[in-house]
Amino acid sequence: MMLRRSLPITIAVILFLGATPVQAYEAHVEEVINTPTVTCKKAFIADATLDTWNRVLDNPCLMGGLWEIYEFKPAYRVTRTGTDIHVSDPSGITGDIRQVGQSDHARTFYGTGSFDHWAVPSFFTASGVVIFEYNTDRENLSGEVTIFMRGDNGISCFVMNIFSGILTRRINNRIESQLENIKIIIQDIVNDPHKIRKALTGQLLTDFDTVFPEAETTPVEEQGL
DSSP states (O other), X not given: OHHHHHGGGTXXXXXXXXXXXXXXXXXXXXXXXXXXXXXXXXXXXXXXXXXXXXXXXXXXXXXXXXXXXXXOSSOOEEEEETTEEEEEOTTSEEEEEEEEEEETTXXXXXXXXXXXXXXXXXXXXXXXXXXXXXXXXXXXXXXXXXXXXXXXXXXXXXXXXXXXXXXXXXXXXXXXXXXXXXXXXXXXXXXXXXXXXXXXXXHHHHHHHHHSOHHHHSOGGGGTO
């Protein structure tokens, strides 16, 4: 049971991340990158402009709200807590993430994760850094996501090392699934933003209109031009 729960340490930061490798980070972030317990890499392609992609990565609370509206699984709950973003899901995984770096073609978020589940010891915790580096051509955006995970104590590191193969495969599968869901949201932002607005209310609608103003997302033919 504990092994099945070890993957989501990174899930708390997986939806919205990226980085620039030459950038200097805080010491605890550098520690995760330089001495990880588990490292995963995966290439990706997205049908999005650089500007849209960066807005998506820069607004995890908004994307978390849209994830919930679309009823994607797992059913993450994303809330803002000061300068951090708190993420939880029904299995008892909890984590806090924050952006620690950015450039035109990269973003970096750092996160810490723990468990609130009867089958997982409370001392099993870890930290994670997920790095998205990407470029655009005439047709799409492509890049690579690198995930660093480091156990916060000896027992966590020991278990993660023993089962690193299983952990890596599950992380890769989760990344692929989540990126596909994010692409669906992006397609609607670009091609059918009114569909999204009709499903939103309150602060979530305000946030969406702030990040993706209606004048920018309305097709030219609908503007009467």
